[in-house]
Amino acid sequence: MDYTKCFKEVILKYSFIDPIVEFIRHNENITYKVTEKGSEDTYLLRMHKPITKNMQGVQNMREAIQSELEYLLAWSSHSELPVQIPVPNLSGELVTSVVIECEEVYCSVLKWIFGETMSKRDFTSEEMVSTLGKHIAYLHQFSQSFKYGSSFIRPEYEIAWVNNMLTKLRSGEKMGIIATEEFQILENAFSLVTDRMKGLSKSFETWGFIHADIHYSNLIRTSRGISFIDFGLSGFGYYASDVAMGALFTKYELRDDLLSxxxxxISGKIDIAQLEDLMFLNISEYYAFLVSRKEKHMWIREHIPCQIELCKSLLKGKTVSYNINQVGLTN
Known part of the structure; x- marks a missing residue:
């Protein structure tokens, strides 16, 4: 597909006058930075077309993109920090559709958040890690009050998501990236975690709309504080899953500060055993994502033994994820 032609067609559907367009990356979306020439008006243009079919999902449906943008609009009116506010096209719609080479591609535009993309070096103090924990809680507080209708569609991070992840990892075994004996251990660990997930309740306090991709590259340090960006994978899940993601790129010595x-x-005790399971699933999802990237196969082969050791500890009933730094994810 000629994506250059595609984004030029998208640009014409918005009120840009003399835009300067810079390609950013192609991952779960194709993204461009759009700046109005002679002004500071800057935007993020997203073409909702993942780089591999392995990444295709509910989030790529028009209704799901519309739902994400509705959430961002609502969040922007409550948040004290900058939010990627959706920008309507010339027809007043938040989702723009273009057809290129007989394929329909959905696109959206968000206001750019100015600031510095954060890194793991930023999360080495108790104060910063505690602040991150507070911001995750503020996001969840809003989610608990957010009202959505029957047309609101986003991914759901429960049993089907776990099974899909395992299917992707199984394809890694078929390609020889993951050894058969390693996959069997992975499969046993997944079975254990899945059984425990079936026993979890989905209450107002535990389940709702989550970011689902909290990572320092999705955090922007602005003049007003830390802002979340990239809600492209956001959906319904356990609130503890976002906390688990934050814990993964936080040094283990500071994780208590994150929880604090x-x-x-949001008062209440966080179950470390549940957090461990969710940390395991989040790490596994990263491996499952990389399976479709041929250039990452060597990395998987090099690091998968660490994940297998984690599986063995889980199967023995040990809690280790919370008390170690994850190789390749935080180091």
Whole structure:
């Protein structure tokens, strides 16, 4: 598909006058930075077309993109920090559709958040890690009050998501990236975690709309504080899953500070055993994502033994994820 032709057609559907367009990357979306010449008006243009079919999902449906943008609009009116506010096209619609080479591609435009993309070096102090915990809690507080209708569609991070992840990892075994004996251990660990997930309740306090991709590259340090960006994978899941993601790129010595910051805003005890399971699933999802990227196969082969050791600990009933740094993810 000629994506250059595609984004030029998309640009014409918005009120840009003399835009300067810079390609950013092609991952779960194709993204461009759009700046109005002679002004500071800057935007993020997203073409909702993942780089591999392995990444295709509910989030690529028109209704799901519309739902994400509705959430961002609502969040922007409540948040004290900058939010990627959706920009309507010339027809007043938040989702733009173009047809290129007989394929329909959905696109959206968000206002650019100015600031510095954060890195793991930013999360080495108790204060910063605690602040991150508080911001995750503020997001969840809003999610608990957010009202959505029957047309609101987003991915759901439950049993079907776990099974899909395992299917992707199984394809890694078929390609020889993951050894058969390693996959069997992975499969046993998944079975254990899945059984435990079936026993979890989906209450107002535990289940709702989550970011689902909290990582320092999706955090922007602005003049007003830390802002979340990239809600492209957002959906319904356990609130603890976002906390688990935050814990993965936080040094293990500071994870109690992350939890303390979170529970200072949303009271209640966080179950470390559940957090461990969710951390395991989030790490596994990263491996499952990389399976479709041929250039990452060597990395998987090099690092999968660490994940297998984690599986063995889980199967023995040990809690280790919370007390170690994840190789390749935080180091």
């Amino acid at each position: 910051g979170y529970t200072n805003i």
